[in-house]
Amino acid sequence: MSTRKHTALPKAQILIEALPWLTRHHGRTVVIKFGGNAMVDEELKAAFAQDVVFLRHAGLKPVVVHGGGPQISAQLDRHGLVSEFKAGLRVTTPEAMDVVRMVLAGQVQRELVGLLNQHGPLAVGLTGEDAHTITATRHRPTIDGELVDIGRVGEITAIDTGAIRALLDDGRIPVVSSIARSADDGHVYNVNADTAAAALAAALGAETLMVLTDVEGLYEDWPDSDEVISRLTATELEKLLPELSSGMVPKMQGCLHAVRNGVNTARVIDGRVQHSILLEIFTDEGIGTMVVPDGTAGGPA
Ligand SMILES: Nc1ncnc2c1ncn2[C@@H]1O[C@H](COP(=O)(O)OP(=O)(O)O)[C@@H](O)[C@H]1O
Numbered sequence: 001m002s003t004r005k006h007t008a009l010p011k012a013q014i015l016i017e018a019l020p021w022l023t024r025h026h027g028r029t030v031v032i033k034f035g036g037n038a039m040v041d042e043e044l045k046a047a048f049a050q051d052v053v054f055l056r057h058a059g060l061k062p063v064v065v066h067g068g069g070p071q072i073s074a075q076l077d078r079h080g081l082v083s084e085f086k087a088g089l090r091v092t093t094p095e096a097m098d099v100v101r102m103v104l105a106g107q108v109q110r111e112l113v114g115l116l117n118q119h120g121p122l123a124v125g126l127t128g129e130d131a132h133t134i135t136a137t138r139h140r141p142t143i144d145g146e147l148v149d150i151g152r153v154g155e156i157t158a159i160d161t162g163a164i165r166a167l168l169d170d171g172r173i174p175v176v177s178s179i180a181r182s183a184d185d186g187h188v189y190n191v192n193a194d195t196a197a198a199a200l201a202a203a204l205g206a207e208t209l210m211v212l213t214d215v216e217g218l219y220e221d222w223p224d225s226d227e228v229i230s231r232l233t234a235t236e237l238e239k240l241l242p243e244l245s246s247g248m249v250p251k252m253q254g255c256l257h258a259v260r261n262g263v264n265t266a267r268v269i270d271g272r273v274q275h276s277i278l279l280e281i282f283t284d285e286g287i288g289t290m291v292v293p294d295g296t297a298g299g300p301a
């Protein structure tokens with residue numbers, strides 16, 4: 001009996017260590033973006049699903065927004081279509097848009113819903129098209145001073161949180177694909193998943209936006225160094241933005257948008273680390289990069 005007590009004690013200590021975090025986050029919404037590059041390993045995907053279900057049972061309200069860039073590229077390739085990116089966004093022809101929608105809503109989202117629902121009737125998948133969750137207009141980025149046409153790529157103009165809130169109130173875990181309907185022309189648009197997650201986090205008044213990717217966080221001097229910036233304010237991030245490249249651009253722009261619009265913390269964390277979500281939410285040893293609004297005091301958040 002005494003041996004059993006003794007061996008079980010560390011488990012109790014670990015649970016108690018999480019108490020301040022459980023108290024702080026209880027009832028709060030956490031938007032988690034699961035990137036396509038972090039989604040390649042079966043064990044990692046299963047651990048991701050466990051973490052999200054754990055959060056839900058711990059009294060938080062997780063919302064999953066997923067990417068699928070590599071999966072889309074692979075499918076386009078099978079169709080003999082080339083993948084081209086401009087300003088970090090996929091040039092999306094109407095033909096490519098059909099593939100994007102099929103892969104995100106029909107493949108990646110279904111897989112995540114399936115993994116989450118191994119733990120109970122929790123996850124419900126939707127795309128931004130459902131119940132007008134995400135409305136977009138055609139995005140025309142400026143590259144070298146010129147407006148560029150990148151096809152069916154959407155810039156978010158409105159978020160309707162009604163369907164997601166109804167699911168959360170019903171105890172479900174919404175799993176959202178980053179596809180939007182345009183109110184102008186009725187077409188379906190491809191939205192970067194980081195941008196969609198940030199917009200949803202802001203519109204939902206989420207406590208935290210958590211972006212899982214395939215690096216440790218925001219590197220200070222990428223690609224020359226792998227020194228991770230652990231914490232930075234909105235203004236510090238804004239100054240860094242022009243120096244960032246490729247996939248980090250929409251991620252960090254999204255983090256900035258989130259903390260400037262009511263989200264308490266936006267984090268970029270390493271999706272290759274098993275249970276990185278739990279480590280980030282429930283322990284002192286926060287990993288990755290955390291963006292906070294200006295004027296936020298130091299210490300763990
Ligand atoms: N400053 C930086 N710090 C870390 N990664 C960076 C930086 N700048 C660019 N990157 C690149 O951004 C990538 C992550 O973005 P992306 O490939 O779009 O991932 P995801 O599929 O998770 O959205 C990293 O793998 C890295 O190659």
Ligand SMILES: CC(=O)N[C@@H](CCC(=O)OP(=O)(O)O)C(=O)O
Nearest residue numbers: 035036067068069089090192193
């Ligand atoms: C407009 C645009 O670029 N959309 C992205 C949508 C998926 C995505 O963002 O996936 P990751 O998070 O895995 O990069 C794309 O077509 O790849």
